[in-house]
Structures are given as structure tokens and as C-alpha cells.
Amino acid sequence: xxxxxxxxxxxxxxxxxxxxxxxxxxxxxxxxxxxxxxxxxxxxxxxxxxxxxxxxxxxxxxxxxxxxxxxxxxxxxxxxxxxxxxxxxxxxxxxxxxxxxxxxxxxxxxxxxxxxxxxxxxxxxxxxxxxxxxxxxxxxxxxxxxxxxxxxxxxxxxxxxxxxxxxxxxxxxxxxxxxxxxxxxxxxxxxxxxxxxxxxxxxxxxxxxxxxxxxxxxxxxxxxxxxxxxxxxxxxxxxxxxxxxxxxxxxxxxxxxxxxxxxxxxxxxxxxxxxxxxxxxxxxxxxxxxxxxxxxxxxxxxxxxxxxxxxxxxxxxxxxxxxxxxxxxxxxxxxxxxxxxxxxxxxxxxxxxxxxxxxxxxxxxxxxxxxxxxxxxxxxxxxxxxxxxxxxxxxxxxxxxxxxxxxxxxxxxxxxxxxxxxxxxxxxxxxxxxxxxxxxxxxxxxxxxxxxxxxxxxxxxxxx
Ligand code: UD1
Ligand code: CA
Numbered sequence: 254x255x256x257x258x259x260x261x262x263x264x265x266x267x268x269x270x271x272x273x274x275x276x277x278x279x280x281x282x283x284x285x286x287x288x289x290x291x292x293x294x295x296x297x298x299x300x301x302x303x304x305x306x307x308x309x310x311x312x313x314x315x316x317x318x319x320x321x322x323x324x325x326x327x328x329x330x331x332x333x334x335x336x337x338x339x340x341x342x343x344x345x346x347x348x349x350x351x352x353x354x355x356x357x358x359x360x361x362x363x364x365x366x367x368x369x370x371x372x373x374x375x376x377x378x379x380x381x382x383x384x385x386x387x388x389x390x391x392x393x394x395x396x397x398x399x400x401x402x403x404x405x406x407x408x409x410x411x412x413x414x415x416x417x418x419x420x421x422x423x424x425x426x427x428x429x430x431x432x433x434x435x436x437x438x439x440x441x442x443x444x445x446x447x448x449x450x451x452x453x454x455x456x457x458x459x460x461x462x463x464x465x466x467x468x469x470x471x472x473x474x475x476x477x478x479x480x481x482x483x484x485x486x487x488x489x490x491x492x493x494x495x496x497x498x499x500x501x502x503x504x505x506x507x508x509x510x511x512x513x514x515x516x517x518x519x520x521x522x523x524x525x526x527x528x529x530x531x532x533x534x535x536x537x538x539x540x541x542x543x544x545x546x547x548x549x550x551x552x553x554x555x556x557x558x559x560x561x562x563x564x565x566x567x568x569x570x571x572x573x574x575x576x577x578x579x580x581x582x583x584x585x586x587x588x589x590x591x592x593x594x595x596x597x598x599x600x601x602x603x604x605x606x607x608x609x610x611x612x613x614x615x616x617x618x619x620x621x622x623x624x625x626x627x628x629x630x631x632x633x634x635x636x637x638x639x640x641x642x643x644x645x646x647x648x649x650x651x652x653x654x655x656x657x658x659x660x661x662x663x664x665x666x667x668x669x670x671x672x673x674x675x676x677x678x679x680x681x682x683x684x685x686x687x688x689x690x691x692x693x694x695x696x697x698x699x700x701x702x703x704x705x706x707x708x709x710x711x712x713x714x715x716x717x
Contacts, residue, residue: 258352258431260372262297265339265453266290266358267310267330272483278312280358281319282487285494286518286536289481290320292361292494298324299365300372302354306346308339335450336426341439347432352376355453357426359481362493367427367477370470375429378403379465382457383425385475392482393423394454396469404467407454411447424454425478435460494519524560542577551582559595573605576612594629608639611654623647625664628654628672636661653688 270279280290290307297305309316310330317327330342340355352375354368367383374381382404384396392410395417399405407424408417438456446452461467472478481487498519499512506525509515516534517523523535524543534552541547542560549566556570558579564570565582573587576595581587585599590607593599597610600617608622611629616622618635624647625639637658639650650664653672660678670676671688680694 258350259303260301260354261304261306261347261351261432262300262302262354262356263328263340263343264290264293264297264305264307264356264358265336266293266316267308267313267333267339268359269311269333270359270482273481273487274484278316279481281312281316282481284361284481284487284491285498286520288320289361289490290316290358293356293358293363294320294322294325296363296365296368297354297356300354300368303351306343307358308342310339335442335444335448336453337439337442337451337456340453341436341451344433344436344439351432353428353430353432353435355428355430357480360426360478361481362477362479362490363425363427364477367470367472371427371429374468374470375431378468379434379460380428380430380457381468381470382429383427383472383478384422384469385425385472385478386421387423387475387478388421390418390421390423393478393480394426395420396422396424398422398469399461401466402469404457404461404469406458406461409446409448409452409454423478425472426480427478428453428457434465438463530566548583556587622650624666625650625652627652628656630654631656631658633658634660634662634678638663640665 266280268279273279273282281288304326305324306326306328308328308330310333313329326346328342328346330339352372354372356363371381371383394410395408395413397405435456438459441459442451442455444451457467476493479486479490479493481490495516496512498517499509499515502517502523503509507523508528511531514531515529518536520538521535522540524541526543527541527545530548532550533547536553537555539553539556541558544560545558545562547564551564551566551568553570555572558575559577561578562575563580568582568585570587572589573591575593578596579593580598584601586604588606591605592609594610594612596612597614598617599605603616603620606623608625610627613630614627616633616637620633620637621639623639623641631652631654640663641647641650648666650666651669653670653674655673656670657675659676659680662676663681665681665683668682668685670686673689674686675691676682677691677693677695680692682692682694686692
């Protein structure tokens with residue numbers, strides 16, 4: 254017997270999350286680079302729901318602002334009177350009978366596969382729910398099965414006896430329930446429990462008492478049921494998501510030397526044969542080509558790297574584009590708008606912002622390159638600085654190709670240097686330099702014969 258009802262999802266996300274002790278609404282807390290609620294939404298979308306309702310209350314406006322979701326119907330729960338009351342709020346929004354996938358905004362590890370299993374189980378029963386066996390079930394509600402393996406009742410920890418707490422089977426807070434059928438039981442809820450809330454779980458116990466069959470879908474990986482009620486839970490869930498991401502990359506041919514010590518956020522892509530050393534953070538929409546090596550302590554956000562790029566330890570790259578076979582760092586900083594074409598190289602303590610370094614350009618030591626373009630194969634000596642800011646506005650420096658910039662050159666922008674030109678070490682370049690010229694700007698050196706020797710002798714004589 255199949256149940257042809259369409260699927261909709263309800264995500265309960267109105268709670269305050271008091272135990273996080275935060276000004277930020279609970280479901281906006283980020284795990285592995287995304288607000289918790291995004292993860293749950295993603296699972297609901299993949300499960301193929303026709304409608305997605307999100308029940309919001311505490312910090313509702315902030316949640317709606319920060320979660321961009323055109324496909325979501327926001328449902329307001331003005332007072333947070335409990336999970337049962339939260340689900341009841343969608344009653345008036347439903348236009349026809351449906352199977353409701355009920356998800357918790359604070360249980361973000363649920364996979365689409367589990368939701369599929371849940372929906373299948375609901376087809377041949379009144380409803381279904383996800384359970385798991387946990388070694389340390391903590392504050393999760395405990396589930397008691399009836400003789401035939403369906404739900405008998407759920408006991409919340411605050412209301413449980415010591416014996417009931419021994420039960421390792423927990424309620425994941427994820428259900429497939431028939432609507433409008435479930436609303437009959439929600440309407441009858443009473444807050445006569447330790448928390449004085451209207452528990453969704455009590456409605457399920459009441460349904461079971463009434464002879465409704467609630468199938469229990471047991472998780473193979475109990476961690477899918479990890480909920481987030483405090484910061485310890487938050488860290489644990491974050492860890493699981495990072496591990497999942499690292500594992501999937503390794504299966505695709507990426508080497509991660511110590512998977513427990515890297516941060517790779519969900520949307521990051523890494524090409525095969527790339528090697529990630531411990532302490533690397535790849536965040537946002539970072540994309541690495543094939544055969545890249547990223548060393549200890551490098552932090553990348555929204556960085557696009559070609560193939561065979563070497564990122565040395567402790568380099569920071571944000572909103573940048575790096576061509577094939579470039580080398581960066583150690584201790585380099587690429588700020589937004591920095592572009593390196595193929596085989597370009599920046600070394601230690603080089604900062605590049607909103608600038609393009611052409612193919613094969615080198616800036617190996619101690620430089621600041623801002624609002625500049627540098628043509629291919631030019632070399633910037635140690636200590637080169639583009640003085641791009643005059644206190645009022647930013648100005649460009651244009652350096653041609655095959656230019657040799659002597660150490661400690663200051664380019665007072667706006668200024669241009671033609672192809673094949675040179676600057677002498679220590680020069681402050683305020684005027685354009687023609688192609689092929691040498692620009693030298695420093696006073697002539699004067700040598701005073703014997704001065705050093707006389708000083709030295711006087712010092713030695715004083716010490717005697
Ligand atoms: C709930 C379950 C518990 C289960 C656990 C799984 C109840 C009574 N208990 O407990 O059996 O083991 O989830 O993680 O359901 N919410 C609202 N409005 C409210 C109250 C809560 O939208 O008035 C939302 C919260 O934002 C949260 C979700 O519902 O996303 C769960 O609420 P929470 O208070 O965290 O329930 P738990 O105590 O974790
Ligand atoms: Ca919870």
C-alpha cells in the first residue's frame with residue numbers, strides 16, 4: 254500500500270538556543286562555513302520537497318535576512334511555546350493533504366538518504382521518525398519501542414526517570430508525519446512537563462496511544478542525529494562536517510596529510526593530486542586546480558588557483574586569482590583583486606592588492622604592490638613599494654614587461670615604467686620612466702678616507 258501524498262518539509266527554527274549564550278539566533282551559527290539552517294535546507298531541497306516551510310521566531314528578521322531562500326515560506330511563531338506549538342503554526346499554510354518532513358534547524362547533519370528512507374517508511378505507516386543508538390545520548394529524548402517495533406512513546410530528558418535515561422535509543426527530532434492528521438494531536442497538547450512546553454514528542458506518543466503506527470528508522474551513523482544545543486555540540490557538528498568534506502576530497506584523489514587538522518568548507522573544490530598539509534584552511538568558494546601543494550598554516554578564502562600552484566607556509570589569500578605553476582610565500586599576503594598570471598612568484602612578506610602580476614613576474618622579498626599592473630617577466634627587487642595612496646585617493650602604478658626594479662624602489666603613483674626599463678636601488682620614482690631607460694634617483698656617494706679607521710682606534714683607546 255503506497256501513500257501518494259506529496260512531500261513538504263517543515264524546519265523548526267524559532268527557538269532561542271539559550272544554552273549557546275549568544276546574541277545570534279541559534280540556527281544562524283555557522284558550521285563548516287554555513288549557517289546551520291542552510292545545511293538543513295539543503296537536505297530538504299535534495300529530498301525533493303514541493304514546499305519548504307521554516308518556522309522562525311527568535312531573531313526571525315535576522316534569520317530571514319541572512320538566509321537567502323526564495324523557495325521558502327517563512328512561518329512566524331510569535332511565542333516559542335515548544336516544538337509541538339512550532340509545528341502547529343504551519344497548519345493554516347497548508348492547502349492540501351501532504352506528508353510533512355519535520356526537521357530541526359539545530360540538527361544539521363541529516364543526509365538526504367536518511368530523508369528518503371524516512372519518506373519511504375512513512376508511505377506504509379501513519380508516520381515515521383529517525384532514531385539512533387548513542388553511547389552518550391546526553392540531552393536527547395529517549396525512544397521506547399512497542400512490541401511490533403513501532404513507537405510506543407518518547408520521554409524527554411527533563412521528565413525521564415533514572416532508568417529511562419539508561420536507554421541508549423534517542424529521538425533525532427526528524428519525522429515524516431501526515432498532515433492534516435498530525436494537527437489533531439498537536440491541538441490537544443498540554444504543557445504539563447518539566448519545561449512547561451508543548452512538546453511535539455508528546456503528540457507522537459499520543460498518536461501511538463491512539464493506535465497510529467510510527468515506524469522507526471534507525472541511523473547507521475548515529476552522528477547524523479547530533480543536535481546543537483550548546484557550543485560543545487556546535488564544535489562536534491562542525492568537526493563531523495569538516496571530516497565528511499575531507500573524506501570526500503580524498504576519495505576524489507586529493508592528498509590530505511592530516512585530515513583532522515585542516516578546515517575545508519563545503520563549497521571548496523580541489524583538483525586531484527593536490528596535497529594539503531596540516532593547518533591549512535580553504536574557505537568560501539576557494540577552487541584549486543590539479544597538483545597544487547598548500548603548506549602548513551595557509552589560509553585561503555574565495556581564491557582561485559590554477560594547476561601546479563605552490564603555496565608556502567603561512568600565506569593568506571583572499572579573493573584572488575592565481576595562474577598555473579605560480580609560487581607564493583612563505584608569509585605572503587594576497588588581498589582582494591590580486592591576480593598572478595602563470596609562473597609568477599611572490600616570496601616572503603610580499604603583499605599584493607588589486608594588482609595584476611604578469612606571467613613570470615617575480616617579487617621575491619618584502620614588497621607592497623597595490624593598484625598596479627606589472628608586465629610579464631619583470632622583477633621587483635626586495636623592498637619595492639608602490640606608494641599608491643596620497644592621503645586622499647588611490648593611484649595606479651603601471652610597470653611594463655621585462656622591467657628590472659632595483660631594491661628599495663618607491664613608485665609614487667600615478668606613475669608608469671616602460672618595457673625593458675630599470676630603476677636603480679633606493680630610487681624614489683615620481684616621474685614616468687621611458688621604455689629601455691634607467692631611472693636613478695639618489696644623491697651621489699661621498700667617501701671620506703680613513704674616517705672609519707680613526708673612529709675605531711679612538712674606541713679601542715677608551716676601553717684600555
Ligand atoms: C527535541 C526533542 C527531543 C529530540 C531532540 C533532537 C521535543 C520536545 N524534544 O529536543 O526529543 O531528541 O529535539 O535534537 O521536541 N523550536 C521552535 N519553537 C519552539 C521550540 C523549539 O521552533 O517553541 C525549534 C528549535 O529552534 C530547534 C528545534 O525546534 O531548532 C528543537 O528544539 P529544542 O528546544 O532544541 O529541542 P530539544 O530539547 O533539543
Ligand atoms: Ca535541540
